[in-house]
Amino acid sequence: MSSNSRTHNSIRNVLLGSFNQAVFLSLSFATKTVFISQLGIVYLGINGLFTNLFVLFSSIEFGIGIAMMYSLYKPLAENNKEKIGALYNFYRSIYRNTSIGIGITGMALFPFLKLLINTEVPVAHKELYYLLFLINAVVYNQFIYKSYLIIADQKKYLVSLYYMLFEGSVFILQIITLLEFQSYSIYLALVIFKTVFYCGFLHFKIQRVYPYVIDKKGEFSKKDKITLHKSAFNMIVYKVSEMMICGTDNIIISVILGTIYVGYYSNYEFILQGISSVVALIFASLAASVGNLFVDNDLNKKYQIFHLVQNLNLWVAGFMTTGIYLLSQSFITAWIGPSYLLSNQVLLIISLNFYLTVMRDANKMFRESAGLFDKMKRVIVLNAVLNILFSVLLGLKFGMVGVFSATVISGLLTSYPFEAYLIHRDYLRKSMKTYLIMQAKGAVLVVMSVMITGFFMGLDIGTGWGSFFFKVIIFGVISNAFYFIMLKQTDGVQFLICTGKQLILNQLSK
Template sequence: MSAKSGRIEKSMLNVLTGLFGQLLSFVMSFVIRTVFIKVLGEVYLGLNGLFTNILSVLNLTELGLGTAIVIELYKTVANEDEEKTNQYLQLYRKAYFFIGVLILLAGLIMMPFLDKFVNDKETIELINYRLVFLMYLFNTVFSYFFFAYREAILMANQQEYKMRIISYVFKFLEMILQIITLFIFKSIYVYLAIPLVLGCVSTIVKGVMIAKWFPYILEKPKGKLSKEEIKTTAKNVYSVALYKISGTVINSTDNIILSSYISIILTGIYSNYVILTSALNTIISKIFSSFTASLGNLNVDAGDDIEKKYSIFKTISFLNFWVYGYVSVCMFVLFDPFISIWVGEEFIMNKPTEIAIVANFLIAGLQEAIGTHRAAYGLFYKGRYRPVFSVVLNIALSILFVKIMPAEYGVVAVLLGTMISNIAVSWWFDGYLVHKYAFNMKPWKYYITYWIRFGFISLLCFAFNYVCSLIQLSGVMAFVVYFVICTLGINLLFIALFFKTDEFKYLYDNGMRLIKHH
């Protein structure tokens, strides 16, 4: 198998397993959440959400160490330098152990003050909430002390799919056992003990299997990383950390601003849309992030062959345009019938708000290919201050617009701030960064193409919405018929318009090759 075909096949396997995993995760989460509420009630659900959020913040301690290490491993794996790969893995192992200790200590220090995070103290005193938190904490830190660091070698070798398959088996087993034990024991302690035990076993199994696939990682490296190599890794960790923190801040500030300046009711109604867009965004992002390792490998293999790298970028960018275009049109047309079926017509937001939600989704989505390349080429340090400017401008503009716009357009105001800050900082700068350092060319063609594609998809949104509005249907029938119209119409239109392009031919040829191969 050639390097190119191997790279394509691994990318597709990573895409398919990642996509399957996200879908499975959403279904499992919905089922578990439903059973959890039915059996244990809202108090435990509230604690579950609170403790999960606290530990998510503590988990920011990792701050991109894994991403920074994998960037270096792309080179050592491509060069088949097992000694250097081992040196980086040992650095990763030691750093992960240290981070695990930090998270454990931080969690233990927080334990006496947990009641400060909860208003209804009388209710939570009825349960041993500190023991519950301790179980969440151990479940979080276990992997840091054992073999989680070894997963970096799979990512660098474009073989995440192997790791995911093992994870899915254990996650499915975990879900089944949690549902059964919830009905039998009605105990949150048993409920939490299952992922704690299975999580430990899963981490150990994956660690053992990775060592079997790559036995050289069990050997102790003869040398150590140089000060310069450690310094470079530290710079990348610092830069990735800024991106991670900014992403967390931007994703969490919208609801805070809405509940602070408008109303908690509007925030609740908007959260239904957030659940849908976040689910779709996560699924699509998983598709494109699956290309990261292959692109990192290509960057090393292709060397100075800029034309080859740029050709792959254009292909992924076209796929990005197609996928986000199709999903955006479906969202715009199907929001009303879906929300009506799911939670009721009274939870449908006004059309300007829905336009703002889809526009925000599309503006960020069309940048996915650039983001994937920025990560694959390790361009975090060169753009390290971009996330800071983006966060500050986003918060400032969102608060400004919320104050000057009517209350019924509160969501529009917040999203307007997010969109303008994205365009003013992230959109142009990331495009410039990738084109200059990855392709050694000006980004003007990318800028122009981006807005042509945005305009084209926007027209399709209104056109398909108008066509579907002519068909007077409601309820489930409306959703099904409109979905079929959008799915067939958008995809057939893309095929008819773009089947002669190099990007379409590349995707088609490689898709056919993979189907025949299997």
């Protein structure tokens, strides 16, 4: 595939991804609203708990999927159909074994449902709900590998479009059936329905566009198989560890505090996921350029780009964290009422964790482009272990504040500093002094942004949607103006200004 084709596909991936995300969030918001009104907070908590378990199961699949995509990039670029077919069928066998493992693990957890689901009033049919979730996880992990062939072929926009069509259809059906039957079982059955038909559609597309992967089974040498197995295993360890850092909070909250609190948190989680998807699109648009940068041996150029991205990230992370902390309570109050609010102390820790996560996204992008996976693997595992240990200990002592604080503390002790250290030592070959000053500056700026923006938003203007949107306008103007003033001399903002001027001049010259 030519460079122009890759660039064109990258742009198309980002644009269609943005559109799909907007549609997904809109339909997801509508479905969640109906879910809460028809089934209530207890079922919302159960759904959040089981979704967390599903994410943990899927982390195994995601790890293998990344290894599969990396191995397919070169043969797809070279149109080596023999090797593409061999790799496709090799990973198909791994996915089958993984699905069996997930099924066995899921059934092994079955006797512990009473421990996981912690409610004051017994919940009927919880065993059925769990089985429906498990069936969906097994089916999904059995067949989702087909999508990675299409993604590796630089056509992620197609996978996004296909998934959105099926997901959107099921959202609409879930809304209708919830309003008509108020049945959680039907709600979950529709998820399985979507997964089966989506995977079946992918199978049809693979047969039609890549028929040679069905015919060309191919074989690898023993040495190649060992290498592929090792790569897949390493990615599984890595992704499972990552998911254990961010994907076990609901489980621990449910066991220690009660499943109902998972329901309360899931509303904030919905906000975080929506904003995180925007951040992901921003970094997706930069990832290809950063990847090409590491082919270049110019250390000064690498450092300049790293510094530029970090400066831009100060604005992105600070602005969005300010919004989460100052607007989340107003949004939830206007949406479903004040009875669903968590304390401001919990929101503060959630916001801090979000800020650190986004600040790490820039490092993560450079680390993945630079191939620092092996050197980070043990640190990520340590981060996951410490997170679970601290979550239990602090959760028992301080409740939800303790559980979320554990994520912050474990990250600050392991992944956050070590990742930056590796990037500077092994690839930028620069001192971390400037980076550390920038991190301290970012922390001061986000505190100032919250205080200044919060001051202007402090007027009591009600609690409805009108009040919320008025606060959004104040927040958008004040926080952005603050960051522009504070960062306008940095290379990141100067780059944005120059790019904006160039775009305007190009339009005027047409």
